[in-house]
Amino acid sequence: MKLRSMISAAVLGAASVAGAVALPPAASAAAPAAAPAAAPSGCTATDDDIYAPSVGVTGNAGDLLACAPTKLSNIPGDIPMKAWKVRYVSTNVKGEKIAVSGTVAIPDAAWPGGGARPTVAFNPGTLGLGQQCAFSKQLAGQYVDMYEGGNLGLFLKAGMAVAATDGVGYLKDSTHTYVVGQNAGHALLDIVRASRKIPGGTLTADGPVGISGYSEGGQASLWGAQLAASYAPELKVVGAAAGGVPGDLKVTAKFLNGGAFAGFAADALVGLHSAYPEMPFDSLMNDAGRKAIQDVKSNCLYGTLAVFAGAHVENYSTDHLTLDQIYALKGPDGTSWGDIVDRQKLGVDIGPASSGAKYKIGFPVFQYRGWLEEIIPHETEDATHDAYCKAGINTTWKNTYPTEHLTTDWGAAGDVTAFLADRFNGKPAQSNC
Template sequence: MRRLSLLAAALAAASSLIAPGSAAAAPTGCTASEADIFAPAAPLSGANGELLACRTVTLPHVPGDIPMNAYQVRYVSSDLRGKKVPVTGFVAVPKAAWTKSTHRPTVAFNPGTLGSGSQCAFSKQMTGAYQDAYEGDQIAAFLKAGFAVAATDGMGYVNGGVHTYMIGQNAGHSLLDIVRTSRQIPGGTLNTQGQVAISGYSEGGAASLWAAQVAASYAPELKVVGAAAGGVPGDLKLTAAKLNGGPFAGFLADAVVGLHEAYPALPFDELMNDTGRKAVADVKANCLFGTLGAFLGKKIESFTTAGYSLEALYALKDPAGNSWGQAVEEQKLGVGIGGRFSFAKWKIDFPTFQYRGALEEIIPVETQEETRRLYCKAGIPTQFKNDYLGEHLLTDGMAKNDVTAWISDRFAGKWMIGNCPLF
């Protein structure tokens, strides 16, 4: 008996050394701690979307007291180079029975910009550690409609990580993989045959369209029926030029740090002056409004010893000859897309709903119109609405009922008539 006791103790000690991010067995219950969910990254070998850890939670910042089962999760995803990384988020399933089809559908959701500090993760904020998140009403609208919600935090919110803000494939992979994860919740009710819609606004809008673009190649088994994307920064160069030196320069700072994290070989640290080094620390420490306050009116030229402009930075190259400009261009939406039977790099065989506010003041209207044009040119059925009477942030809330209704129609199999221009 003593030998058995010693063996059991040894096995228990060994299992405690397996990090939540390693290739451990799938959890048999959602009993992880928040520390387990956000533990530092460790080597991974699991399948994309594999559930690594989960915990039962409530979502006090989703209004309406909607009866639901909710879980914070840690799961496997892949970055733009195919490296396995841990990602976090939450899954919420209404308790009310779903009666409109055989299997309850799921909305894959990416929030708008929340900031790059570890405390800003969407799932942390919705589960009670509120900073300045603003997407609770949209989550509530989906749940009231009976949809399950699989909401990703995005890559880089585990402890010691850096959010890869605005990196297209990273965002798209994270968003699709949490749908896979949602179907592995111990005792959960979501079925692999359930339909999927993708949704997001601003940063989340870009993530939504990136998920749409990579879905056929990255997650072909998912039954995606549509993608709703609002306030989309489709062209980061155009967006950066507008943000630089303005009241919303914090978004540009987030993007620069996110690009550096995703493309670490590009020159960065060696370019910085003291102001630049403090700027990087500010990005990594702050959530949305803290970042906007820290960078109000700041110009990119003030952060480097050589005073590089955006155009000068784009020309700088890593030892392999890849430039900052190329890295930025790789995030442009609508490039290389086509329908299911096309020879395009990214094949999309479902419709999109793209929208913006009439008083948009942050994301250039030109890039939002151009993203719509590129989708239409590629033959992707697209509805576009650009007359919400709000600026950037207000439009997110103004559109929530339209987004929910549009997704509901896709789940119901209704035909969508796009409004692409004839010429």
Template sequence: MLAAGALLGGALAVPAVTASAGTSGPCSDADTAIYRPPASASAAPGDVIACRTVDSLPLLGGGTAVNAWKVQYGSTDGHGRRDTVAGTVIVPKEAWQGPGERPLVAFVPGTLGIGPQCAFSKQLAGQYQDAYEGPNLSALLKAGFAVAATDGAGYLDGQVHPYVSGADAGHAVLDVVRAASRLPGSGVSPDAQVGIWGYSEGGSGSLWAAQLAKSYAPEVNVVGVASGGVPGDLRQVAKALNGGGFAGFLVDAVIGLSVTHPDMPFDGLLNDKGRTAVKDAESLCAVGTVARFTGAHIEDYTKDRLTLDQLYALHGPDGTTWGQVADTNRLGVGVGPSGSGARYEIGFPVLQYRGLLDEVIPAETGQGTRRAYCDAGVATQWTSYAGDHLLGDPQAIGDSVDWLTDRFAGRPMHGNC
């Protein structure tokens, strides 16, 4: 789901970061190597497959000097199979002034589009489409933190991003943390304290990383996760999006889940309009997707004008229904604190936030995810802002960076469940 800033341009007053990056380390692979899928995905999760020093980060503006690298790294998809993902690691040149190792923030971008041309690492390095979260990264770097920003799965050449697939997203986030410490010349310690931050699609990805951290990456020292505008219940969000101004996100979500579940009924359901919609969605990025599909109804894209409820009832060869696929990606199910025996044990504080006027993520969805975490006993802080979905992201930048700073400093968090 689209986060903020795409419509705000340079109006945000945020710390500036120098676009010029250093040339530390032996990372000299061609840019094409970062986005070329390997013949077989065999690298271990977090292992660096290819890397390239980045000489310019225009999306960040000017100010703090940094070293930066694009990196292709091993990961795991939502079905437990080896996968390959790209991302960006950025480290301030100035020595860390705090105690211990320099902290690392794994940043999860909001909706950018589902085609490889929309990859966050490409946009950060100047292949501008409509990325909007440079101010978020600038604020983190100004605070002295290293940043590891995953593109997410499905952004290599010829791929399609598995939009809203929780396990794919969570694994990609945790593995970019591993890759950052294995990247030659980064100076990121494998023992560094790690914060995770994301809004909208990034809010979902960051919470999935929180839920999967203990089982998937127990060695990663996560101390806090900040997640805003979270689409925690896909069914509720789909109902709100269908026929509305942000229906393009629903189109992306349906395509994304068809990528992760290729045996489920999809292509055979589409009419000519639906096949055109798929091609258009894969060729556009965030703003183009919103414009192209404003007011679209999912029923118009199938031969039998299937409603969402009718689509949920369809099943694949093993009996799994589309409704079950959607519900598998629901956040807050099976969570609990450390030692609880829950499926997803979360042993660190969580910040959740949303705009009070959010027109993309229904209030019941945001509040439902919050209640699920609170009821399960996970240490949770909740914050709301006066803006809508587009404004909720920039309004939270200062508070989110301060909240992560407090976690790195070991200060107690006073939850407000």
């Protein structure tokens, strides 16, 4: 089935039934959750503890603040595992300590490779900005608007642990900082650190780490790869896989504005404002704009796409500002919105471990997209791949999947798992730049 048809059906359903949930093909209806295993000592948090507001956070990045055993009913296959919801310390783009939520899962089966069990640091694709959309909640069956439970199942079946961040801003009184690169990269790396501190957990400090994500998660994955050497040098990151990557947000936003998938642009505008509240935003809005902000903050993926299908950014401000006019607006320190959006661009000032680049990447990277991609412009995905190749990063590239945006996430999942398994087993990767 064409992805546009899939999305259209979901959009119509969401538009006709307030609060209705469109269930994507890869997710099964949530079964009644079995009672989680008895909590180990010191791991008895409630959901109120896990998702409490991020205030007064202290400690080191990666410190475990709270955890609770959970049943991941939306990972298919009844894979024997131990799993926890976690709350941990991370660092936002302004250098402030914040709390972030997520999920850690460790299969019961032994790791079949050599050495310590590896961990996949995982960032989901776009789920929407409503607090109910948090990946950790959806994996546990509290809400179903996500599509990557099967992907995590592949990692777990291969004997890999999974440390899946929700991303910054899914806590009470917060808004997800959608597509803010440093927030995403820090949260990915810090959940690996936290996963090794769970009471009753079995992950060790010497376990290798792979990074993975698609779409929003692909952007996060590459930011994690770019930040690993400087932000978390103690982690043994051996590879990163990233697909459907919106490497240049300006190119992506121009393409989305006024189109069927304008909801992703709406998420980006609100997410960036959440990270940079000092920048002009709320004061620019007309009545439609103020309602749009609330729609973004209350909906998950399909609800947002339904509300904003065909929407133009110009219709939400009192002065009918275009994207270029918004980019020109400056905050109190003279920084413009355009400057902030440009800071999220991937492939800038990167280089191998031996280079003098700001972002050193000393491990292989797998990038991919579907041949029939219709949401993220081919130009920006291809340009991110080209930037990595020109910088001398060991890069494997595949753009021959006969799939569209969402279906590529599933179509490439086997290749992603195999790529990371090879890295965990010490096999060299041959760049095809």
